[in-house]
Amino acid sequence: MAVGILGAGNIGQAIATQMLRAGEEVVIANSRGPETLGEVIEKLGPGASAATFAEVPTCDIVAVAIPWDHIPGALEGLPEWNGRIVIDANNAVTQPDFKAADLGGRSSSEVFADFVPGARVVKTANILLASVLAADPVVDSGRRVLFMSGDDAGAKDAVGGLFATAGFRMIDLGPLENGRLHQVPGAPLARSLIATD
Numbered sequence: 001m002a003v004g005i006l007g008a009g010n011i012g013q014a015i016a017t018q019m020l021r022a023g024e025e026v027v028i029a030n031s032r033g034p035e036t037l038g039e040v041i042e043k044l045g046p047g048a049s050a051a052t053f054a055e056v057p058t059c060d061i062v063a064v065a066i067p068w069d070h071i072p073g074a075l076e077g078l079p080e081w082n083g084r085i086v087i088d089a090n091n092a093v094t095q096p097d098f099k100a101a102d103l104g105g106r107s108s109s110e111v112f113a114d115f116v117p118g119a120r121v122v123k124t125a126n127i128l129l130a131s132v133l134a135a136d137p138v139v140d141s142g143r144r145v146l147f148m149s150g151d152d153a154g155a156k157d158a159v160g161g162l163f164a165t166a167g168f169r170m171i172d173l174g175p176l177e178n179g180r181l182h183q184v185p186g187a188p189l190a191r192s193l194i195a196t197d
């Protein structure tokens, strides 16, 4: 089954590119409907298709790449998640002032998880600029590092396996609470690294 992507902007397209590189099909959606995604689908190439926002959550793995303030509204009323895997690639930054959102002391992915009840959330793909995330992860005799965190080992295996197949070096930082170690802004590991092992 295809990997679903909610949000077809910079990061949504970058994740789509890497899932295609990993040999998966992708189904991608934005707020305006699949008929507005023709250019994006053409750019992504074979294996990519557009869908409505409500159709994407039927995929077993769904990435969410939406500006933080818009996430609650965008995800409200979607079908039940029923244990499906959700990738949180988002950074808790408010717009248009680009300030850190008030998370009440929780990691941003713990807050995010409340918006996808019943999903197995994996935080990853949030620390690289979209243009870097979309590029070939094999560079300078090494592989770009993506950190991930999540409470479900099977979900991390599935998501980590896809990004590793695309070429990334995945580093598991433990439970979703540890998402605070690689969240933007401000976390110690929220930086671009290349691994040579």
Ligand SMILES: NC(=O)c1ccc[n+]([C@@H]2O[C@H](COP(=O)([O-])OP(=O)(O)OC[C@H]3O[C@@H](n4cnc5c(N)ncnc54)[C@H](OP(=O)(O)O)[C@@H]3O)[C@@H](O)[C@H]2O)c1
Residues within 6 Å of the ligand: 006, 007, 008, 009, 010, 011, 012, 029, 030, 031, 032, 033, 053, 065, 066, 067, 068, 070, 073, 074, 089, 090, 091, 092, 093, 125, 126, 127, 128, 129, 130, 131
């Ligand atoms: N840009 C980066 O380099 C970067 C790096 C790391 C992490 N991130 C994080 O990734 C997330 C996405 O950032 P981005 O740069 O990809 O944003 P973006 O280019 O502005 O794209 C946002 C996407 O979300 C959709 N969207 C917005 N509001 C929506 C709503 N209410 N309902 C449904 N869809 C909605 C938009 O749909 P329309 O196209 O129809 O408006 C668009 O497809 C953010 O949380 C950001 O912090 C970004």
